Amino acid sequence: MRTTTDFLLYDWLDVESLTARPRFADHSRETFSSVLDTCERIAAEKFAPFNRLTDTEEPRFDGERVHLPQATHDAALAYAESGMLAAAQDYDAGGMQLPCVIEMAGNAFFSKASVAMGGYAMLTSGNASLLMAHGTPRQKDVFAKNEFAGRWFGTMCLSEPQAGSSLSDVATRAVPDGADFESDPLGPRYRLKGNKMWISAGEHEITENIVHLVLAKIPGPDGKLPPGVKGISLFIVPKKLVDTQGQLTGERNDVALAGLNHKLGYRGTTNTLLNFGEGKFAVRGASGAIGYLVGKPGEGLRCMFHMMNEARIGVGLGAVTLGYAGYEASLEYARTRTQGRPVGVGGKDAAQPPIRIIDHADVKRMLLAQKAYVEGGLALELYCARLVDEQHSGEGAAAHEAALLLEVLTPIAKSWPSEWCLEANSLAIQVHGGYGYTRDFPVEQYWRDNRLNMIHEGTHGIQAMDLLGRKVVMDGGAGLKLLATRINETIDRAGHIQGLAEPANALAATLGKLGAATKAAWATGAPEEALANATPYLQAFGHTVLAWIWLEVALTAQRGTTDFHQGKLAAMHYFFAHELPKVGAWLSVVSSRDATCREMQDSWF
Ligand SMILES: Cc1cc2nc3c(=O)[nH]c(=O)nc-3n(C[C@H](O)[C@H](O)[C@H](O)COP(=O)(O)OP(=O)(O)OC[C@H]3O[C@@H](n4cnc5c(N)ncnc54)[C@H](O)[C@@H]3O)c2cc1C
Numbered sequence: 011m012r013t014t015t016d017f018l019l020y021d022w023l024d025v026e027s028l029t030a031r032p033r034f035a036d037h038s039r040e041t042f043s044s045v046l047d048t049c050e051r052i053a054a055e056k057f058a059p060f061n062r063l064t065d066t067e068e069p070r071f072d073g074e075r076v077h078l079p080q081a082t083h084d085a086a087l088a089y090a091e092s093g094m095l096a097a098a099q100d101y102d103a104g105g106m107q108l109p110c111v112i113e114m115a116g117n118a119f120f121s122k123a124s125v126a127m128g129g130y131a132m133l134t135s136g137n138a139s140l141l142m143a144h145g146t147p148r149q150k151d152v153f154a155k156n157e158f159a160g161r162w163f164g165t166m167c168l169s170e171p172q173a174g175s176s177l178s179d180v181a182t183r184a185v186p187d188g189a190d191f192e193s194d195p196l197g198p199r200y201r202l203k204g205n206k207m208w209i210s211a212g213e214h215e216i217t218e219n220i221v222h223l224v225l226a227k228i229p230g231p232d233g234k235l236p237p238g239v240k241g242i243s244l245f246i247v248p249k250k251l252v253d254t255q256g257q258l259t260g261e262r263n264d265v266a267l268a269g270l271n272h273k274l275g276y277r278g279t280t281n282t283l284l285n286f287g288e289g290k291f292a293v294r295g296a297s298g299a300i301g302y303l304v305g306k307p308g309e310g311l312r313c314m315f316h317m318m319n320e321a322r323i324g325v326g327l328g329a330v331t332l333g334y335a336g337y338e339a340s341l342e343y344a345r346t347r348t349q350g351r352p353v354g355v356g357g358k359d360a361a362q363p364p365i366r367i368i369d370h371a372d373v374k375r376m377l378l379a380q381k382a383y384v385e386g387g388l389a390l391e392l393y394c395a396r397l398v399d400e401q402h403s404g405e406g407a408a409a410h411e412a413a414l415l416l417e418v419l420t421p422i423a424k425s426w427p428s429e430w431c432l433e434a435n436s437l438a439i440q441v442h443g444g445y446g447y448t449r450d451f452p453v454e455q456y457w458r459d460n461r462l463n464m465i466h467e468g469t470h471g472i473q474a475m476d477l478l479g480r481k482v483v484m485d486g487g488a489g490l491k492l493l494a495t496r497i498n499e500t501i502d503r504a505g506h507i508q509g510l511a512e513p514a515n516a517l518a519a520t521l522g523k524l525g526a527a528t529k530a531a532w533a534t535g536a537p538e539e540a541l542a543n544a545t546p547y548l549q550a551f552g553h554t555v556l557a558w559i560w561l562e563v564a565l566t567a568q569r570g571t572t573d574f575h576q577g578k579l580a581a582m583h584y585f586f587a588h589e590l591p592k593v594g595a596w597l598s599v600v601s602s603r604d605a606t607c608r609e610m611q612d613s614w615f
Contacts, residue, residue, distance in 0.1 A: 011122060011334050011388070012050060013574065015115055016043075018389050022566045023396050028109050033403045042112050045097070049116035052092055056085040057123035064126055064278030065455050069214075071270050076213045082127055082278055086216050089120065089131045090160025095138070103142060103150070104158050110320065110402070111395040114327055118388070122331035125459050126278030130163050130211045136321055137164030137223050141246070144305045144313040148195055152256045153221050153246055163217045167206040167224040167247075167284065168314065174208075175472050177311060178239045182206065182226035182286060184301060194302065195254045201298030202226050202247060203287035205268070208466075212282030213267040219258065220249040222265065224286065224301060225310050236308070244310035245301030247286065251293065264299040266290040275458030319416050322424035323394045325467045330387035332460040333431025336438030336453050337380040343451075344368035344377060344441050367441070376441050378584040380434040385581055386556045387427040389563050394423045411492060418489035419555065421477040425470055426552035428463035435460050474548035475541050482528055482551075490528065497521055497558045504561050507568060509579070513586040517557050520593050524554050530601040542608035543600045550596035553589055560585045 019025045020039065028034045060081035070077045089095070097113040099105025108116075120128040138157035141149055156162045173179035182204025186192075191199045202224060206212070213220070224245045227235040235241060251261040268283040289297030305313045348364040367373045397419070400412035435457035439446035446453050464470045482490040497517065504514035531540040531547065560582040567578035598604075 011118070011331070011338070012046070014385055014388060015046070015118065015392075017566075017574070017578075018392050018563070019111065019115060022389070022563060023111065023392060025109065025111055025396065028111075028399060028403070031403050033107060034109055037108070042108075045106070045108060045112060045116050046119070048092055049094065049119040052088050053119040053123035056081075056088040057120055057127050060085065060127065061124035061278075062452065062455065064124060065275075068272065068277045069270055069280045071213075071267065075215065076267065076270070076280055078214055078216070078278075078280070082130075083216050085124070085127045086130050086163075087160070089128070095131060095135050095160055096158035097135075099139070099142065099158060104155060109396075110398040111392055114323065114395040115392060117324070118327055118331050121328045122335050124278065125328050125332060126276045129276065129279030130214070130216060132324060133166060133211050134160075134162075134164040136317055136324075137166060137221060139320075140223065140313060140317050141304065143316050144244070145246075146197055148254065149197055149246060149302065149304065152196060152252060152254065153248075156219075156256050157221060161217060162219040162221050162248075163211060163214070164221040164223065165209050165211050166314070167209050167212070167222050169208045170205055171207045171283075175469060177225065177242065178237065180204075180225050180227060180242055181235065182224065183235060184226040184228050184243060184245060184303075185298075187298070187300060196252075197246065197302030197304065200226075200228070200245060200301050200303060201287060201296070202245060202301045203298055206284045206286065208271065209282045209284050210279050212280060212284050213270075214280050218250070219252065222247040222249065222284070223304070223314070225314065226301070228307050239311045240308055242310040243307045244304040244313045246304055247299050247301040251300060261293055262291045264289065264291045264293050264297055274461055275455065276462050319394075319420050320398060322420050322467055323391055323398070325463055326387070326394075326423040326425075326427045327391040329427035329431045329460055329463040330384055330391055332456045333380065333384040333387060333427065333434035336435040336456040337377070337384050339451070339453055339456075340380065340438035340441035340446075341368075341377055343445075344373055347443075349443075373441060375588075376437045378581060379588070380437050381577070382560070382581045382585045382589065383427075383430040383434040385578070386560050386563075386585060387431050389559045390419075390426065390556065391423060393559065393562075394419055414485075414489045414492050415496070417484070418477070418481045418493050421468075421473040421481060421548065422552045422555050424467060425464070425473040425548055426556060428460075429470065429549070429552075430556075432457065432460045432464065470548070471545055474544035477551060478528075478531060478544045478547045479537060479541050483532065487528075490525075493555075494521060494525065497554075500558055500562050500565070504565055507565070510561065510564055510568065513557070513561055513564070513582065516586055516590060517554070517561055520554050520557065520590060523594065523597055524550060527597040527601045531603060534603070538608065539603045539605075543604060546596040547600045550593045550600065553593050553596075557585060557590050 026039050029037050063079055067079045096105035097108045134157050138154040141154040157164050184200040184202045187199040187201045224247045225242050227241045229235055249265055251259045251263055253259055264287050266285045268285050271281040287298040344367050347367045349367050351358040351362050397412040397416050401409050438453040445451050501514045501518050504510040564582040567575045
């Protein structure tokens with residue numbers, strides 16, 4: 011993965027050019043590479059060797075405490091000491107002022123080595139970054155900076171048992187805590203009551219405290235919770251209360267672990283049902299978890315989604331790296347496992363010794379598919395992370411265009427690898443044959459770990475509706491038009507190059523069909539007709555974007571002559587020959603507004 015990462019960062023995306031910007035002026039290719047070296051080394055030493063252990067020794071709750079393998083504590087500590095928790099933050103916040111694209115590339119080594127062990131740090135970094143954007147100066151000093159330093163870890167508490175995809179149904183209630191609630195130096199103080207489901211890293215003893223970021227609603231004068239997402243507010247709810255200097259006061263907050271969820275994969279990260287304010291740890295003489303308001307009342311979801319692009323690119327990258335881990339394992343296996351004989355004109359010669367399975371065309375197909383999915387996915391995620399840098403540190407039109415492109419690309423960045431790098435994991439199992447189906451080989455765990463990614467951070471179906479229902483139609487389709495312009499620029503450049511003209515023409519034809527299908531989906535203006543086939547649209551859109559990304563990568567790869575470059579071109583050709591034609595089938599149901607799913611009756615099942 012490292013060689014491909016370097017190729018994509020330096021040869022394709024030219025990330026070195028970022029060092030010309032004032033924010034990154036202290037950096038150079040050397041500092042970027044040394045960050046990647048450090049991440050790769052810590053991941054290899056502290057994460058990868060224990061990935062299976064964290065799967066088999068699931069977190070255990072004894073009724074009082076949660077127990078994790080010591081290796082998880084050691085890995086989290088090593089990550090915190092590397093400074094990566096605050097990698098992209100300002101120097102004066104204790105950060106390294108690294109570009110987002112380098113931060114993401116560095117984190118990719120951890121998620122590849124053990125996605126579940128890396129979960130604690132990823133959540134903490136996201137939580138603290140959100141506070142840096144929306145917290146008061148005191149909230150940043152007390153909470154965010156202690157998280158960046160690795161002293162406390164953080165969570166994101168959105169979901170509830172009855173409110174998953176539809177956060178407007180959040181029922182956690184927050185009421186002002188006493189007459190002086192507005193004068194607390196840590197922020198307006200409330201008492202929270204409610205249940206939060208699926209909270210990753212919601213309980214552990216890796217750090218002395220846990221900073222929960224919780225979505226809740228403040229009741230109106232009639233005592234009722236405001237309907238819809240506009241009534242949602244955001245609160246900091248520490249597991250243990252702290253003073254204005256960030257010292258523990260010795261008081262336990264009223265946040266109780268109701269139980270751990272026992273998952274298919276991702277087992278090394280605790281996943282919890284948390285009860286807020288039920289009185290198990292009544293504090294200051296009353297039940298109700300103490301929470302400090304972040305931002306203004308009613309702006310909770312807006313604050314939470316401020317970091318959404320980065321969070322969703324992070325999920326996509328996690329899916330890519332799990333796909334990558336399976337690809338590398340199955341490639342190594344296919345190079346050593348012998349089985350079967352070549353098919354010749356006269357059939358098979360049983361007297362010949364068996365050949366390595368990598369020499370069978372069908373096994374090469376499975377390896378090429380994985381290569382096309384995972385390397386294409388990696389390129390997509392790094393491209394999107396580079397857009398985040400353009401949005402934040404670029405100027406004028408470039409920053410605006412980056413933001414617009416990210417709007418349309420984010421659902422793809424999250425969903426495409428979640429589906430296709432999971433398929434890569436399935437193919438990695440297939441390459442291993444029966445051995446792949448056992449726990450003696452790592453590939454089944456990669457598949458189980460990866461299966462989460464189509465579910466969290468907005469399910470596949472929700473991402474699809476976001477893309478077709480909102481992103482491609484907003485501002486009169488400005489985002490889609492800009493994406494089409496960028497794709498057409500690539501097509502123009504590739505059209506003049508031998509070996510790339512044919513894929514360029516195929517991409518041009520597909521792009522035309524995608525545009526026509528988008529219009530046809532909305533031809534009647536009826537959302538229920540368009541959105542009934544949103545998922546095939548997401549798949550078609552994703553494959554078109556990936557074909558574009560592969561053509562882009564091929565434009566850089568065709569300048570080299572080594573096996574490495576040949577491999578990139580072969581993966582690009584595989585994608586165009588075997589994958590891009592699928593777009594036609596997906597778009598046909600979109601264009602005709604096929605009613606099969608929409609009109610299916612419950613009683614017909
Ligand atoms: C391992 C794990 C870790 C998690 N970590 C966290 C965390 O740290 N913090 C947190 O807050 N949450 C977390 N989650 C929760 C996760 O975000 C939710 O599971 C997810 O949002 C889906 O909600 P749900 O499970 O209630 O499913 P539902 O929303 O009930 O969805 C069930 C199915 O119905 C479909 N569906 C739902 N609504 C619609 C609709 N309007 N139109 C069409 N289809 C629809 C969905 O696509 C899905 O296929 C985690 C979940 C898991 C499994």
